[in-house]
Amino acid sequence: MKNFDINEDPHRRFNPLINEWVLVSPHRSKRPWQGQKESISGAQLPEYDPECYLCPGNVRANGEVNPAYDSCYVFENDFAALKQEPIAFEENNTPTFFKAKPERGISRVVCFSPRHDLTLPQMEVENIENIVATWQKEYTTLGAIDYINHVQIFENKGSVMGCSNPHPHGQIWAQSSLPTQVEKTHNSLKQYYEQQGRTLLQDYVEAELKAQERIVIENEHFVALVPFWAIWPYETMIVSKRNVSKITDFSAAEVTAFAIILKQLTTKYDNLFETSFPYSSGIHQAPTDGDEHPEWHFHMHFYPPLLRSASVKKFMVGYEMMGESQRDITPEKSAEVLRGLSVVHYKNK
């Protein structure tokens, strides 16, 4: 009988952060593609777009005018998924199959730059440090609100990721409950910490640095790697080397190191298919429920959909929705490809 070769044979891998498996089919990456292609927008954007509702000085849908901001600018989402208003609710009225609870929260938009045409890889490190400082401030002020127990910072980049405006921006949804995916991670981190007295990601990063197979970038304070259990073709995770539970624990040196690794990782992404690389990214960090969270370890996920070119993405559909996430190219191969790419943006060459 043939011996198991992880680089060739179909297998499942376990994700200890959310306690779920993923199906890996290394042999399948040569599949031809005749299906839907994403449209590529190669258009050079203007520095300022009079039609953009995020550009400085422009009017938004609700009639408000953006200030003439010159670094980051944060405002409440005009079509927020959450509302701040308190709602009266009787917990014990909940019937078995119809369990519902009101959810209170705040949704904000974070413009990364006044420049309409810049994305993270094209910004200066100081500009990215400003974004990190803005995230720190928002995490602190939103987290300080008594009913806010979780602050989700994220970015949808590119139209294929549901982003309707190329002006560089992210979002923050802060709410009362731990969202489903965060709660899963929370439970795993907690259990590991209770058993081992160390954070799961501290031990994981150590093991990855030893293996050197899935590392994409390493600097003094952070590592960017393709997780062993990644589901998206070029999924990565930035993890702090030090066991910090939240972004507000960063030292000044860590803020800079984080800004640098963000710039380098997103530059490699753009260089991969010589396109403005779409992804959803998001920070997972300690809840803001007022407790200490030594089990939490700061990390940022990048979920990019592209598979083979700027126009061919991976579809997470039938089997993935009914069964489990499935990938073709191995995480080791993806890491190798990303590692080999320049940290100089292809447009600046």
Next chain:
Amino acid sequence: MKNFDINEDPHRRFNPLINEWVLVSPHRSKRPWQGQKESISGAQLPEYDPECYLCPGNVRANGEVNPAYDSCYVFENDFAALKQEPIAFEENNTPTFFKAKPERGISRVVCFSPRHDLTLPQMEVENIENIVATWQKEYTTLGAIDYINHVQIFENKGSVMGCSNPHPHGQIWAQSSLPTQVEKTHNSLKQYYEQQGRTLLQDYVEAELKAQERIVIENEHFVALVPFWAIWPYETMIVSKRNVSKITDFSAAEVTAFAIILKQLTTKYDNLFETSFPYSSGIHQAPTDGDEHPEWHFHMHFYPPLLRSASVKKFMVGYEMMGESQRDITPEKSAEVLRGLSVVHYKNK
């Protein structure tokens, strides 16, 4: 303080099948959309396409020739994600963070009809009965293989769902393990059955028939409804009224009733935006591990991405990936819309 109104206030709902929550933002459905639009293919397809690798008599990528089939036709996927070959593997070699196991399985393609231009809603009930009979046969023969413990029957329809060929077809991935989503459902069904002595879905369907708020179609043997915890805008589930754990337990009358409800539901879907409605669908039923599974209750999920028109879909991106699934329109509203649509296809009017 305002009292909780489930039709207006942001809230979370609980999905007892997989033990996860979903965020519902009813007030947000009026959000304007300036983002990516899906291309709509209104082209009338030919009955036979000489370029299609699924049409009768044509040659596939691997050189094999399809027979001149006249109802359903099943073949092994030429680019299977799973392989049948047994792989030698030492379980106890698994390190903590690098848990991987070989997975054995079989992937098949099921052509629903020799006609290139027909989808489920446009087929005769007898043709759909043939598809159901094919699914029964595949579930039986694949399930009988000693190392196959789960048979996932599914369909990706439409290019937006990663389907690369409009010829009507579905797939079957049969494998050793219970995939992640199935295992979650399995655990919930088992726990409920052990506690209540009835299946979870038996009691749920009863409660839904009493409430009459989320029912889309009901016939003697099946119900199509929008689950209370649906995540996709027009997500539905077909559930058997009788407590059958698998498709091979259907009586002849149930096969017909299932074919009819499949035709009616997919017709309503096409009528919604007067387009060939994209979705991924899949059947969840008892594992084929040789055990009795009285806790299992046959159901079929439909996950359609469209939100507001034939070209505007719901994006499950940043918040949804990092936090939890989020929807705007309520399941009650979606059910009302679907209920109001004709079961006569718009092209036949």
